Amino acid sequence: MSRPKHFFLVAVSICIFACATAGDRGGQPLVTAIAKDAATSLYTIPAKSGRPLVLDLSGPIVWSTCDDDGASHDTLECNDMDCMRAHRFHPPNCPHNGNGMPDAQNDHRCKCTAHPHNPVSGDTASGDMVRVTLSANATDGKNPLHEVSFTAAASCAPDSLLAGLPAGAVGVAGLARSGLAFPAQVARTQGVANSFALCLGNRERAGVAIFGGGPLFAANGRSITDMLGGDTPLRKHGESPGYYVTASRGVFVDGARVPLDDSYGPLAIGFSTTTPYALVRRDVYRPLIDAFDRAMERDGAITAGARIPSPAGSPFELCYNSSRLSLTRFGYFVPTVGFGLEGGASWAVQGINSMALVIGRRMACFGFVEMKEGDKAGYGGGAAPAVVLGGLQMEENLVVFDEEKRTMAFTGQINGRGLSCSNFNFTMPA
Ligand SMILES: *[C@@H]1O[C@H](CO)[C@@H](O)[C@H](O)[C@H]1NC(C)=O
Ligand SMILES: *[C@@H]1O[C@H](CO)[C@@H](O)[C@H](O)[C@H]1NC(C)=O
Ligand SMILES: *[C@@H]1O[C@H](CO)[C@@H](O)[C@H](O)[C@H]1NC(C)=O
Numbered sequence: 001m002s003r004p005k006h007f008f009l010v011a012v013s014i015c016i017f018a019c020a021t022a023g024d025r026g027g028q029p030l031v032t033a034i035a036k037d038a039a040t041s042l043y044t045i046p047a048k049s050g051r052p053l054v055l056d057l058s059g060p061i062v063w064s065t066c067d068d069d070g071a072s073h074d075t076l077e078c079n080d081m082d083c084m085r086a087h088r089f090h091p092p093n094c095p096h097n098g099n100g101m102p103d104a105q106n107d108h109r110c111k112c113t114a115h116p117h118n119p120v121s122g123d124t125a126s127g128d129m130v131r132v133t134l135s136a137n138a139t140d141g142k143n144p145l146h147e148v149s150f151t152a153a154a155s156c157a158p159d160s161l162l163a164g165l166p167a168g169a170v171g172v173a174g175l176a177r178s179g180l181a182f183p184a185q186v187a188r189t190q191g192v193a194n195s196f197a198l199c200l201g202n203r204e205r206a207g208v209a210i211f212g213g214g215p216l217f218a219a220n221g222r223s224i225t226d227m228l229g230g231d232t233p234l235r236k237h238g239e240s241p242g243y244y245v246t247a248s249r250g251v252f253v254d255g256a257r258v259p260l261d262d263s264y265g266p267l268a269i270g271f272s273t274t275t276p277y278a279l280v281r282r283d284v285y286r287p288l289i290d291a292f293d294r295a296m297e298r299d300g301a302i303t304a305g306a307r308i309p310s311p312a313g314s315p316f317e318l319c320y321n322s323s324r325l326s327l328t329r330f331g332y333f334v335p336t337v338g339f340g341l342e343g344g345a346s347w348a349v350q351g352i353n354s355m356a357l358v359i360g361r362r363m364a365c366f367g368f369v370e371m372k373e374g375d376k377a378g379y380g381g382g383a384a385p386a387v388v389l390g391g392l393q394m395e396e397n398l399v400v401f402d403e404e405k406r407t408m409a410f411t412g413q414i415n416g417r418g419l420s421c422s423n424f425n426f427t428m429p430a
Contacts, residue, residue, distance in 0.1 A: 027192040028139065029192050030136035030139065030148060030186055031136065031209070031210050032209050033207070033426060034055065034198070034201060034208060035206050036206075039166065041276035042055075042391075048132070048171065051170045053170065054119075054171070055172075055173055056174050056176070056274050057175045057274075057401075058240065058242035059119060059241075060180060060241040061116065061174050062134070062154040063157045063171045063172055063174075064154060065156065065158070073128065074131070075100075075111040075112060075129060077110060077112060078098075078111070078112050082153035082180060085153070086180055089241045090239075091124040099112055112129035113129065114126070116155045116172070118165070119274040121164045123160075123161060123163070125158050128155070130155075131154070133151060133152075134152045135149040137428075139210065141215035141225070142221075142425060146428070148190070151189065176241035177234070183211050184403070190212055192211070192213060193402070195212065196212070196400070197214060197401075199224070199397070200397075200421060201395065201422045205421070205422035208422075217424075219423050219425035227398070228409040228411055229409060229411065230409065231343060231345075231402075231405065231408070232245045232408045232409065233342055233407055234403075234407060240270075242271070244269065247266075247339040247341055247342075247386070248341065249342075249346075250340050251267065251288060251339055251340075253288070253292055253295045253337055254336055255336075256295075260284055261283050264386065269341070269385060269387050271388070271389050271394065273390075273391055275388060276390050277368065277390045277392050278368040278390050280368050285368070288368060289366070289368070292335055292337065296320075305321075306320045314358065314365065316365035316367070316369060318365060319364070319365040320363065329416050331350060331415075334354060345409075345410070347412075348412055352395070352396060352413055353396070353397070367392045367393070368387075371388070395413075395421070397410055398414065399411075
């Protein structure tokens, strides 16, 4: 009797040692490069056999075109746990019609159907829920170490649902707060935390994403994760599976509080990787634009005549002759827009994250546009959030979305500290 017991103790102590040193749940986080498509301003990761999936912070599932006509893939059963998860969030304007339909070959079997949603066109389709193979590289936060393939539940989608996505993209990797989103499936299959870090680059320079928690180092050995500020609580916004925080201390332009109508309740700030610029609800838009315009003049940041009419069809209202603005490490020298978040952190938007370059870069426009009816960055009806920060606002900033702690943390833009989201060393050690 004593021998097995002794053996058991040894096994337990090895596990305690191994688990403690391996961190979290023994697994290794996964890293992937993030490309920004010039034509669509969307961000992609090469996670489907090297083919790109579009990142969608508001998307609750992973979907892609299936390589066959439905004859050869194995569709999940309607009572599969992953089928239930696929129906936890419902796309806008899509009828509820149960979890699936009877199998044509076997009427005792119910085939699971999901509703893949295109965040750009707003279209929704129906597709079989299947298991697919996705891949990324394991990482120690410094380099990719080796490629990892894992099985994930995903929805098939017709080719027509790819409209508006980058050329070559085969679907969408939803990153939202859902059990079937890409980060949650990495967490379950790899034994890592349900937490991920996004460092979006731009058209010229790729960014990086790490799924399963940090750390993240630049190639020069500096830890980027060490620069993260305090945690900001994530809040629910209606039925949306996306990421929202509350700007409980208000909105600022160059440190001065923008006067807002507070009858709309707490200022919900959302995050979207599928809208290129910030979308601002009407009641916040006008005061923000006016405050920015006045601060531009007061600062003397611009000389008279630098403000030029916005080109026809442009979503922007405030545009400037870029050769009359001065350029700094933080982008154009313009007033800083700040969001005073619950928990004490401030999300500061400097020129690099506020000014959109248009017409061959001769013009720089304030990248906060008025939200249109229906622009709520995806899922969930009800009231629109006050602001949805877009891709431009998140670039060159390491942002960690931690579903386990239900918090978000960010470094603020890192260019001013001599770093960039393109600094990760993607060379695999020999
Ligand atoms: C893994 O890393 C290597 C080396 O950087 C890269 O060529 C490959 O595309 C990566 N694989 C994935 C799935 O990202
Ligand atoms: C922008 O400013 C430059 C330099 O002052 C000037 O030459 C150019 O004509 C201006 N462009 C526009 C569109 O006003
Ligand atoms: C990137 O990582 C590889 C493999 O560890 C190493 O040989 C190389 O020197 C690193 N590059 C830089 C710029 O540090």
